[in-house]
Amino acid sequence: MTDNVRIGIVTVSDRASRGEYDDQGGPAIREWLDKALTNEWEAVSRLVPDEQDQVEAALKELADEQQCCLIVTTGGTGPARRDITPEATEAVCDKVLDGFGEQMRAVSLQYVPTAILSRQMAGIRGKSLLINLPGKPSAIADCLDAVFPAVPYCIDLIEGPYLETRDEAVKAFRPKHAKKPAD
Numbered sequence: 001m002t003d004n005v006r007i008g009i010v011t012v013s014d015r016a017s018r019g020e021y022d023d024q025g026g027p028a029i030r031e032w033l034d035k036a037l038t039n040e041w042e043a044v045s046r047l048v049p050d051e052q053d054q055v056e057a058a059l060k061e062l063a064d065e066q067q068c069c070l071i072v073t074t075g076g077t078g079p080a081r082r083d084i085t086p087e088a089t090e091a092v093c094d095k096v097l098d099g100f101g102e103q104m105r106a107v108s109l110q111y112v113p114t115a116i117l118s119r120q121m122a123g124i125r126g127k128s129l130l131i132n133l134p135g136k137p138s139a140i141a142d143c144l145d146a147v148f149p150a151v152p153y154c155i156d157l158i159e160g161p162y163l164e165t166r167d168e169a170v171k172a173f174r175p176k177h178a179k180k181p182a183d
């Protein structure tokens with residue numbers, strides 16, 4: 001695999017950033033991606049408080065300087081006063097992909113009625129796909145399982161690396177014309 005795959009992981013949490021608890025969200029995202037992807041990949045992780053300028057700065061750095069093809073955030077998507085991750089994400093994106101938030105909420109509602117409280121969204125900045133997940137560590141697998149089948153083809157469309165998945169973890173879907181012949 002010659003593609004250089006870098007993936008940004010951003011934990012947005014006042015309490016984890018103050019050291020009041022250990023961040024479980026970032027490591028859970030990394031573990032999920034390790035199981036799902038067959039590509040070699042490098043995680044670029046950041047932990048920031050719920051401050052819009054700091055979340056925007058982290059997303060821009062991971063997209064523009066670190067050249068992450070995918071950036072996954074966790075936390076700060078709810079209705080509380082300090083929850084601003086979706087606003088920060090929308091502010092740095094060129095395009096919004098409404099289907100991701102719709103699908104993650106629909107699937108999460110099968111687990112918890114409060115899934116409706118998450119304003120999680122996704123969008124494109126340059127050659128990066130940004131996806132918000134809720135802060136609850138258990139929400140990470142619920143949401144990534146729900147949308148990841150569409151992520152590799154989305155990254156093809158924005159001229160990123162060709163991501164491949166383990167079928168037993170998550171089955172990526174690509175239209176026939178977009179599939180690379182097996183080596």
Ligand SMILES: Nc1ncnc2c1ncn2[C@@H]1O[C@H](COP(=O)(O)OP(=O)(O)OP(=O)(O)O)[C@@H](O)[C@H]1O
Binds near residue numbers: 013024074075076136
């Ligand atoms: N990064 C994290 N690591 C471990 N547990 C977390 C993390 N983020 C949230 N949680 C837990 O998930 C639950 C919901 O969190 P809440 O919505 O208050 O988080 P948040 O607003 O994303 O984070 P914070 O309140 O620290 O800014 C809480 O029980 C919290 O302990």
Ligand SMILES: Nc1nc2c(c(=O)[nH]1)N[C@H]1C(S)=C(S)[C@@H](COP(=O)(O)O)O[C@H]1N2
Binds near residue numbers: 078118138
């Ligand atoms: N799959 C899943 N989605 C979920 C949850 C959950 O436990 N599992 N928690 C909900 C709750 S209680 C809230 S308040 C919102 C926003 O959480 P956040 O502010 O931590 O991002 O996500 C919701 N989405």
